[in-house]
Amino acid sequence: MFASIKRFLIGRPLKSNELGEQKLNKLKALAILSSDALSSVAYGPEQILLVLMTVGAVAFWYSIPIAVGVLILLTALILSYRQIIFAYPHGGGAYVVSKQNLGIYPGLIAGGSLLVDYILTVAVSVSAGTDAITSAFPALHDHTVLIAVAFVIFITLLNLRGVTESASVLAYPVYLFVLALFILIGAGLYNIISGSGPSGVHAPLGTPVAGVGLFLLLRAFASGSSALTGVEAISNAIPNFEDPAPKNAAKTLTAMGLLLGLLFSGIVFLAYYYGITPRPEVTVVSEIAEATFGRNFMYYFIQGTTALILILAANTGYSAFPLLAVNLAQDKFIPRMFTVRGDRLGYSNGIIILGVLSILLIIVFKGQTEHLIPLYAVGVFIPFTLSQTGMMMKWKREKPEGWALKLTINSAGALISLLVTIMFFLTKFTQVWTVLVFLPLIILLFHRIRKHYEAVGDQLRLTTCEPALTIEGNVMILPVAGITHVVENSLNYVKSLAPHQIIAVHIPFDRENEAEFQEKWKAWQPDVRLVTLHSPYRSIIQPLTKFIDTVQRKAGESNYQVTVVIPQFIPKKGWHNILHNQSSLLIRAHLLYRRNVIVTTVPYHLKK
Incomplete structure (x- = not known):
């Protein structure tokens, strides 16, 4: 039954040689790997206005120069990550760049930050999408958490079905969103040019505003830079592209940068010209759409596509998190289960863990996006800074052709990213201080996991482990609860091994x-x-354990191995197990942790 449900939800298993069919072309890759960055257009401009609003609506004109600064940073990041794609064509992004050029600790900081950031990507995207839905349908506002959790489960199942299948489904909403926003921006600009749009509700550019200082502007710039989260995802997911993967990834990254820059600029300008003021339960995009079209079909079309892409932007996390986890697992910093491909050739363990942790975040923060965005943004700007710095060190060390220009691009990106990171800590410390706690804990966890794997390797390696004990014979201990076919079956098995001694224990x-x-x-x-x-x-368990200890001490003197043979009957139907006390399972679970005791289970299958 479980197998049937699994096949229905995620599809038939794929053969390993079908992996090539799971690669993405540029159009599908742009949809699923750019959805996070493109969706941030829906809340990035709003974050700028929220900071400026503390001074007053008259300060909203500052959103224009701040947006120019964000576009400069976007250009530096796009150019830098194009270089990273060609320099590190096997993926890994900021983690690999930082580890190879700055050292293991910067690499782990970048990797740990990105792992957490991708979890936040899912939580923020789905929460923001739910906000868009509740903006259009206020009656659903009380069910925000339930709606968000349902969407996370849906996207998790979709990704478990495989990369190409999820991309085929998700590409349409992304491109519909891009079309909807271009229509919105185009209609808004037309209204402004024709004079039919709102007028006189915004302060002219250059209007003096009391209380606006450099610190406030930097704070607004840092908040607006949250629109750049997700830019790094393509560099992490290069292995998902069709060949030639680096070239296709670089073209996709450029296309994403152009779309993001145009949409972000358009929304910021319309919000300024319309004099949009952020409100708690209505998004800025919703206000612009209502001012442009009214509450008609186009308004609901824009709100619907915005909600869709905000929700499906979580797919960027599902695309990048498992691949980053593979790199960390191959370096033995996280469990090896993240390197295992599932039935549909995706890294299903990473997908499932990401979904579970995202749901926990949504529940803990009650789906409130504004509480997650600062932590989300600072989590990605730390890797931005480290990756840019790592590329600087690479160019200075290798000095390839044209290295001076590349160094300049990365230096500018590193400086601006560092500035944004510092501003987040200075202006939103109460919301991002947890980064200073969980990053050291994550790095400590990474090292403990690696230390474990190294210890296991040392003990299993034939050249370093202790010599195996010489075994002269076997003493077989057989716990028996009664005189049954189960015990008879186990006794026959034990006798066939010709042990030195058989001891039945009742x-x-x-x-x-x-x-x-x-x-x-x-x-x-x-x-x-x-x-x-x-x-x-x-x-x-207690008397049996004491007896085994006694036998083991005596047997050890003569180099005899103690083996505990556990009879166990297996019911015909799985649910029948709950009708029995499972003593054999308890005994086996306890004895598996005792040194120098072999535990063997002899199953007896019931027929009815």
Whole structure:
């Protein structure tokens, strides 16, 4: 039944040689890897206005020069990540760049930040998309968390079906969103040019505003830079592209930068010209669409596509998180299960873990996007800074042709990214201070995991591990609860191994049953030694463990191996297991952690 449900939800298994068919062309890659960056247009401009609003609506004209600064940073990041794509064509992005050029600790900081950032990508995107839905339908506002969780489950299942299948579904909403915003921006500009749009509600550019200082402008710039989150995703996901992967990834990155720059500029300008003031339960895009079209079909079309891309922007996290996890797992910093491909050739463990953690974040923060965005943004600007700095070191060390220009681009990107990161800590410390806590903890966890893997490798390696013990014979201990076919089956198996000695162990809870069982056993198996261990406290494991310890000490003196053979019957139907006490499972689970004791289970399958 479980297998049938699994096949229905994620599809039939794919063969390993079908992996090439799971690669993305540029159009599909642009949709699923750029959706995070493009969707941030829906909340990036709003973050600028929220900061400027503390001074007053008259300060909104500053959003124009601030947007120019964001576009300069976007250009530097696009040019830099194009260089990263060609320099590191196997993916890994900021983690690989930082690790190879700055050292292991900067690499782990970048990798840890991005892992957390992709979890936040899913939580922020889905929460923002839910906000867009509740803006259009206020009656749903009380169900924000439930709606967001349902969307995360849906996107997780979609990604478990495979890269190409999820891309085929997600490409349409992304391009519909781009079309909708271009229509909105075009209609807004037409209204302005024709004089039919709102007029006189915005302060002219250059209007003096009391209370506006450099610190406030930098704070607004840092907030607006949240629109650049997701720019790095393409450099992490190069292995998902069709060949030639680096060239296709670079073209996709450029296209994403152009679209992001045009949409961001258009929304910022319309918000300024219309004199849009952010409101708690209505997004800026919603206000612009209503001012441009009114509450008609186009308004709901824009709100619908905005909600869709905000929700589906989470797919960028699902595309990049598993591939980053693979790089970290290959370096032994996170569990190796992240390197295993699932039935549909995707890294399903990474997809599932990402979905679960994102749901937890949404529940903890109650789906409030504004509480997540600062933490989300600072989590990506740390890797931005490190990757740019790493590329600077690479060009200075290698000095390839044209290295001076490349160094200049990366230096500018590193400086601006560092400035944005500092501003986030200075202006939003109460919202981002947790970064200073979880990053050291994540790095510590990385090192503990790697230390474990190294210790395991040292102990398993034939050249370094302890010499194997010489075994002269086997002492077989057989716990028995009664005289049944299950015990008979296990005894026959044990006798076939010709052990040195067989000891059957029975653990009664009262004396009457003890004597009765001994008589029955002697009549049934007179050649097999029976030991009864009375248990007045009704425990099976404690007396059995003590007996095994005693036998083990005596057997060790003669180089005999102690093996515990556990009889176990297997019901015909799985749900029948809950009707039995599972003593054999408890014994096995306990004994597996005892040194120098071999545990063997002999199953007996019931027929009805």
